[in-house]
Amino acid sequence: MSNSLIKMDISKVLAEQSASSNITSNVNFTPDQIKKLNYEVMYKMLEGKVEKFVLENQGNPLVDNFKNDIVQTFSHLLTQLQK
Secondary structure, eight states, rough: HHHHOOOOOHHHHHHHHHTTTTTTOOOOOHHHHHHHHHHHHHHHHHHHHHHHHHHTTOOOOOEEEEEHHHHHHHHHHHHHHOO
């Protein structure tokens, strides 16, 4: 899927949702804000897919190593978030 197609799909969904919501009826997004929002949505989608992959494949040595690598990479941040 091309970058422009991904951007179009996410922007379309967000536009439809915001149009049907009274909360965002008076908000006008700049192109930079839309781009940032698209990246945030894509990141959350990726995060969900990775989490699902790790949970569904527990016990697989490759997945367990991947999970341990992620935890080790972000261990300092995780420690700070637990405080």
